[in-house]
Amino acid sequence: MSLLWPQEPICCLPRAGRSSTSPWDGYSMNKGEAKALLHLPDRVVIAVAYDCVEKMVYWTDITGPSISKASLEGGDIISLVTTDLESPEGLAIDHLARLMFWTDSMKDRIEVAKLDGSQRRVLFDTDLVNPRPIVADPSYGRLYWADWNRDGPKIEMSNMDGTDRTVLVKDDLGLPNGLTYDPESQQLCWADAGTRKVQCMDPNGRNRRTIVEGIQYPFAIVSHGRNLYYTDWRREAVVAVDRTTDRETDEFLPQKRSRVYGIATTPTQCPQAYNYCSNNGGCSHLCLPRRGGFTCRCPDVVDGSCVERNL
Known part of the structure; x- marks a missing residue:
């Protein structure tokens, strides 16, 4: 497993000449093995995500603006979404249901689509x-x-599927730039550039606690094992924090010093898991999971007939 991140103006994809990935040695970053993956001049890549099934790296670009992908093993860049975007800044992948979700901070909405960019639907715009x-x-x-x-x-x-929208945290927040969820510990953690803290809680909004405070300007965060890894704009670094001891344990300074944006892990194998949309649930178009079931939804632009139903 490795860490993966974009820098300004670099993205973390294969076969180029600037540092963007770092493998692990246990829970420590193997900094001597860090390497670049792809150089994208004149682009500002914000978010990065990884599909462990096809070993593809996905990213958002606010200069395009666009959402694209490329193989971790090498190959061409494939553009997936290039229209009706303004500032795509967040990206998440459901490797089981074969879906991607993204935020657009200029259009003020959250959208979903298949991993090839098709069957696009706005989930939230209020x-x-x-x-x-x-x-x-x-x-x-x-x-x-x-x-x-x-x-x-x-x-x-x-x-x-867009149901049961709930505000989990609204107090003692400043600039919550980074967010990660660890399914093993069932902890939701975030990095806040306003309060200058990293905090965690359970997904029901309970047992909130501070992991570290007094940090500089975090942008993104990811969880792996007992560690949290966050990118910091002021330090121009990737910082490791042990959440069992609540202290910083390591730092990686890329050879090309610049702002470091999103961060993701690249597991060698997909985690064992199941959801109801693993085989599209028998839906004609979008199969969107929910706790205990799924919903068949139509994309915003339908080509032919589409049936919506809850199961």
Whole structure:
């Protein structure tokens, strides 16, 4: 398993010449093995996500704007979504249901589509001001996202079909840029550039605790084992934090120093999990999981007949 991140103006894809990935040695970053994957000049890549099934890296680009993918093993860049975008800043993948979800902080909405960019549908376009990070929990069919609206920042949750939308956190937030969910410990964690803290809680909004505080300017965060890894714009680094001891344990400074944006893990094997849309649930178009079931939904633009139903 490795860490994967984009830098300004670099993205983390194969066969190029600047640092963007770092493998692990246990829970430590093997910094001597860090390498670049792809150079994307004149692009600002914000979010990065990984599909463990096909070993594909997905990213959002706000200069296009666009959502694209490429193989971790090498190959051409494939553009997936290139229209009706303004500032796609968050990206999450459900590898079981073969779906991707993204936030657009200029259009103030959250959308879903198949992993090839087809069957696109707006999930939410109300009560959003600056949505940025979004993460998926495929086993339970849940989405989590943060809105860094300076007048009312919040962290929310919903089912992947858009039902049961709930505000989880609204107090003691400043600029919640980064968000991650660890299915093993069932902890939702975030990095806040306003309060300068990393905090975690359970997905029901209980047992909130501070992991570290007094950090500089975190942008994104990801969980692996006992560690949290966050990117920091001021330090221009990837920082490791042990959440069992609540202390920083490691730092990686890329050879090309610049702002470091999103961060993701690249597991060698997919985690064992199941959801109701693993085989599209018999839906004609979108199969969107939810806790205990799924919903067949139509894309916003339907080609032919489409049937919506709850199961």
